[in-house]
Amino acid sequence: MKKRIELSVINHYLAQKQHLWPGSRQPDPVQVTRDIVALHASAAVGPYLSLWARVPGFRRELLEDALFAQRSLAKVLCMRYTVHVAPGDEAPYFFQAYADRPPTRDQAPLNTLLVWAELCRDADAEALGLALRGRVLDVLREKGSATVREISGAVPELTARVRHSAGKKYEGEFSIGSRLLPMMCAEGTLIRGRPRGTWRSTQHEYAVLADWLPGVELASISPKDARTWLIRRYLAAFGPATPDDVKWWSGLSKTQVAETLAWLAPEIAQVTIEGCSENHLMLAEDLARLRDFTPPETPYAFLLPALDPYIMGYRDRGHFLGPEHNKKVFDPAGNAMPTVWADGRVAGLWGQRRDGPVVYRLFRPVEPA
Template identity: 30%
Template sequence: MSHPDDDDSLSRARARAQLLGGGRRGKTAEDVVRRVFAIQAQDTTAAGLGIRARGQDLTARAVRAAYEQDRTIVRNWFMRGTLHTIPADDVGWVTRLLAPRVLAATRHRYRDLGLTDDLRHRTDALIGQALAAHGPLTRAELAERLAVIGVDPTGQTPFHLIRHAALTGLLCHGPLRAGEPTYVLLDDWLPAAGERGPTEDAALEELARRYLAAYAPATVDDFACWSGLAVGAARRAWQDLAQAAAIVTDGDATVLARRPEDTGDQAGSPDVRLLPAYDNYLTGYRTRQESVDAAFEARVWPGGGVIRPTVLLDGQVVGTWARGSGGRAIAVDPFSPLAAQIQVEVDREATAITRFLHPPPVSTMA
């Protein structure tokens, strides 16, 4: 897609689009999620840190309030059938667009587990009844109720049945309880989620537009890889945007013809961010070489599906990091020695993460 000499400018442009470069940051958790459209959210802590890295002085309390009190952002299974956080008012149309392909791709797994069409429909009904009667329930609590009709509460069976209920539009993630996710009825949690929104080709085009706003410069193959859509469907969305003169293509890379406004952004450099594990900056494209030097890929992707937390400098990954014992100390492992100015910014980010994960107690004094 690009020549080696172009990778630096490409990664800088992508970092800016993802609110990770050029001083760009969102003002609130909702603002961050809306501007980058989706935050990778397999892990609840990593999802919060992904929002933090893109926001201006955001606290964990503010992020949780966006999920649970304001309900402006929602965690559920979307792109590629994996957990993401997206704006609440996009849940309905995105689920209707992406879920059928995920469900079809999972049929062989359902068959292996003995989850027939009839059993899945019965468990959907039982899950709906349980959530309607008892409110938010954890995975273990739902598994206990499913055991009544003979569903094995151990292994992967409860997960697949809960995810099936989410992909069919029945439930979504609700409030955390003692740090553990719970599930709620989507229509109760977000009464407006059932509103139709864009459908069919219009929904495809809208998803492509949202992707380009948050990930460009990118290719149609990048979009297909990120979304989980068939390449043919992805190309159709690209064609629709091209016919509407909404995109500009230079070689293979595509950007929106009218880019989002950069109001309030500062173009200072260097821009250092500490990204969490599995961050979508590293999963939003088909290839990795534009953001991670090939010599260091194994230190970011050690195998087993793991993507380590990374140190990002102006769009380039320059190291990894981890939380030490107790989770308060941040240990940074740079690929090469860092300049003093960069180290100062890394230390500032590490302090911000510690403060985010371990905020000072709220004073109860008047």
Template identity: 25%
Template sequence: MDGLQLARRRAGTVGLGVAQPAPFTGAADVVGWFGALQSQDYHPAKWAVAQRLGPGITDTDLDRAFDDGVILRTHVLRPTWHFVTPADIRWLLELTAPRVHALNAYAYRVTDLDAGVLRRATDLIAEALAGGNHLTRTEVATMLNRNGITALRVRLGYILIHAELERVICSGPLKGKQHTYALLDERAPQAASLDREVALAELVRRFFTSHGPATEKDLSWWSSLTRADIATGLALAGDALESTEVDGLTYWSAPGDPPSPPPSPSVRLLQAYDEYIVGYTRSKHLLDLSGLVAAASDKLALPNGVITVDTQVAGRWKRTVRKDEVIVDAVLYRPFDVAESRSLQDAADELGGFLGARAVVAVSVL
């Protein structure tokens, strides 16, 4: 395979390669396919899920799934939020939390959060949430401050992250527009633990199946696992994965043919943290085989959404939601032809359908 073939296969495995019918039946299928789907920004992350489900799914549908606990949100893999399923949340945290704690160690020190303070804060939060009592970030902070633990801004953030990593809390249902926290044991009472080797094999298999072809270095960044752990996971995964070498790099993926691509040109409006964008470090160049992104890298104040044409990054975008319409400001790295422009409008209309608004596209070219 060459770089473009790798990129085409990858677009299929991340759920962007099939036109219709969509291969997933619901939000839990999408999130479970990846194991964890980055949700640093909640609203754009819902759009990433919706794009894998196809037309008909709405923003309200995914809020409902989130409120019902079909998908959960917590800090796992890296020091950022991810969507996870109730079935996966416990074993993923058990496997990766020690590494994330190590990454957070400096932040714990500079915010004066030693083991004793973190343990007491976690115990207080657990007591306050018991019995299905879902609290917002502000309400948690008020409770901690009342009990003598300063919980402001960054310090509060790391207190909450620590409690998530310790498998005590996770996301609760929305309270209006505010996110809440809930006890993990109450939100996902059937969440299973796995033997560490079983968990290693499963996470390695899940990543390369959902993100492949990808490299070990890609997985190391995505999961925070050591290269030694990844080597162990690959050995344990056995025939569930296969490798190929291209230009001196070894890429891993699940065996078999990838899904068929949609008709070209296929333009997509991806959120900045879509797994197709953030799932890779060593092999991120497959998104920019022609060097368009590199040529635009010195431009300032670009929107952070990513426009792709087929498998390649071709611009940036942002959305502005108004009462009855969503404005899509598209900044292109090169001019689009008629077919690509039509596909861009189709992508905006898909976003409009998701949000229940008419889509208006405004285009500029760098």
């Protein structure tokens, strides 16, 4: 028989697993990142604010040390083809889980871009692409790390430009280097390093992955085992969740999600949640812990940044956000705004004025914490 769980209990339990209520905050940024799988990092400040919400006394130097000195954390391209901060020793799992993903619609192959940039003919594009990759690696092995601009100084073909979206409002152009280096990260040869300038900068250095994370072997696990690991980790951090939630969060295909959940079936329990029509999945060992869970007796609140892993973890957000507020919190692409939470549910939005103070607007009454 499926276990039926009160909605409020689920929200408190998830806040605990996500290290978001006071008794569950964790002082180690690496352990927090491991526990919630990864930190969304397409916005430079995102990982810092996600850790600030979960790590008592957090300072940005803690994340910088883990990323750039200890390298216990690393920036990897994974879920939904976006950059995340994840434990460095888990890079093979993230890489192999997506090793066979096709390019997205807006990702033209490098060979095509080289022709569009008038660097070569179709017949020569494959050879030129391989040569450019080799020269980029040579530059980085000599320099250790460098920006696209610095690498382009030694590989001038990278400065060639391609126009896109001709005749549209968002018409523009990009350099070959700005596409090739992220491609090489996706291929597992490069990795994103330090930001150039301030910690808020979106310009960063690149390094050879094998030099940045010595001892990490991307081929040490199969794609099937990597996907099994990834979805197991998702359920541990975000369950109960539906198969649609798994697909949304992971960016894997419907077939891959269904196959992986079938392999994990002996480890999974089905539960029903008060007020939710769909059955939800969670790890059986997690359900056993939930039975012993005692919700907090006092009110609590926390702030999450835009694109925080928790709010981005579900396709259906009904258990923590009323449908009447969905368009206020998420843009048409499904990206979350900075949110105010109270007792495990979204209660409003927040922002920071240029002169420093944090301001907020609540959707509903909140009991004082």
